[in-house]
Amino acid sequence: MVQIAPSVRTAWGENLGLSPEFATAKRLVSALRKMGFNYIFDTDFSADLTIMEEGSEFVEKLKNAGLIPGKTKEDVGDGNSEPEKFPMFTSCCPGWVRFVKSRYPEFVGNLSTAKSPQAMFGAIAKSYYADLMGVDPNRIFCISIMPCLAKKHECDIPNINGADAGKDVDVVLTTREVVRMIRAENIIPSALKEEEFDVPLGVGSGAGEIFGATGGVMEAALRSAYFLVTGTNPDPDAFKDVRGIKGWKEATFEIAGVPLHVAVANGLSNARDLLEALKKGEVKYDFVEVMACPGGCVGGGGQPIHDRTEMAKERGQILYDLDRNNPIRFSHENPSIIKCYENYLQRPLSHRAHQLLHTDHNGWSLQDLKYGAELRTDEKSSLTDKH
Numbered sequence: 001m002v003q004i005a006p007s008v009r010t011a012w013g014e015n016l017g018l019s020p021e022f023a024t025a026k027r028l029v030s031a032l033r034k035m036g037f038n039y040i041f042d043t044d045f046s047a048d049l050t051i052m053e054e055g056s057e058f059v060e061k062l063k064n065a066g067l068i069p070g071k072t073k074e075d076v077g078d079g080n081s082e083p084e085k086f087p088m089f090t091s092c093c094p095g096w097v098r099f100v101k102s103r104y105p106e107f108v109g110n111l112s113t114a115k116s117p118q119a120m121f122g123a124i125a126k127s128y129y130a131d132l133m134g135v136d137p138n139r140i141f142c143i144s145i146m147p148c149l150a151k152k153h154e155c156d157i158p159n160i161n162g163a164d165a166g167k168d169v170d171v172v173l174t175t176r177e178v179v180r181m182i183r184a185e186n187i188i189p190s191a192l193k194e195e196e197f198d199v200p201l202g203v204g205s206g207a208g209e210i211f212g213a214t215g216g217v218m219e220a221a222l223r224s225a226y227f228l229v230t231g232t233n234p235d236p237d238a239f240k241d242v243r244g245i246k247g248w249k250e251a252t253f254e255i256a257g258v259p260l261h262v263a264v265a266n267g268l269s270n271a272r273d274l275l276e277a278l279k280k281g282e283v284k285y286d287f288v289e290v291m292a293c294p295g296g297c298v299g300g301g302g303q304p305i306h307d308r309t310e311m312a313k314e315r316g317q318i319l320y321d322l323d324r325n326n327p328i329r330f331s332h333e334n335p336s337i338i339k340c341y342e343n344y345l346q347r348p349l350s351h352r353a354h355q356l357l358h359t360d361h362n363g364w365s366l367q368d369l370k371y372g373a374e375l376r377t378d379e380k381s382s383l384t385d386k387h
């Protein structure tokens, strides 16, 4: 089976002579069926799942810190727990997670424990979906199509797997690699007809779509966090101040009368500036989204390359148009997500959700990776010095 990340649909046709209007996700579905994939799903589904878990985690932190009404850790007899760390950082970008672990380890505890949409998809595919289909999860080979090179590293992280069936995601292909496969299969792109994703893991909301643009994760999370706190939906565009490709954005939003200070950074130099400012106490936030690539995943390292042209802005706009036209704008209203919780996960942050959908960022080190040694240039240079 294969999952297609949100950003891939904004770019896969660029080097095949297709216009953005023609190169839809549904035509990519058609190309993948011709190649022989059996089940074609949408990472938008698991982006919604990430929002359910990450949004709930954020709301729990606010409650535990007494910033919004609700049960605190003391109420439930957990008074010895560590105080909550703010800001909470998003953790769906493995380039960013790796940057924090290697350069700013003091902030690892601020990362959300929610896995990325890619990793959540793999875990759910080899547990919930395997159950639905009545198949041994070991017989599922799970492939991702991502705009990203760091996702290849992510699926090899030793403790990332939750389904107890080998690797949750077996292989990651980039957008460029899939374009090469389309050519190699002699598929005529301009003749492709639109075909539907398979269900139920092929259903995604507009909130899931915008994950691929900088600010999209924050906006999607706030849409559902607002619902989780107040029980009503906000205007889906209420948090659009975090849109745009500016490297470091700030905004303040009120949820149930509580002001929340948020920031969004894209590109690791902006992330570094933000972390340094946090360390010096120059800024204070409740929630921060960081994407390693300029413009977010739409500008990812696995996307088609056009010399001296940066496409992130145009591609991001495609995702916002898809969100606006999606009949479902909230992750918590995705019917496939609702069923998945009702029939399998029970509720966000449940024991099973923790087993499958959350991870321990302290549970692995760069040296654990099979290629980690090559990356430890600091050690290499100190060895060379000794000789």
Ligand code: SF4
Binding pocket: 092, 093, 094, 095, 096, 147, 148, 149, 150, 151, 291, 292, 293, 296, 297, 298, 299, 300, 301, 302
């Ligand atoms: Fe990958 Fe870049 Fe997206 Fe991070 S921002 S997940 S490195 S494509």
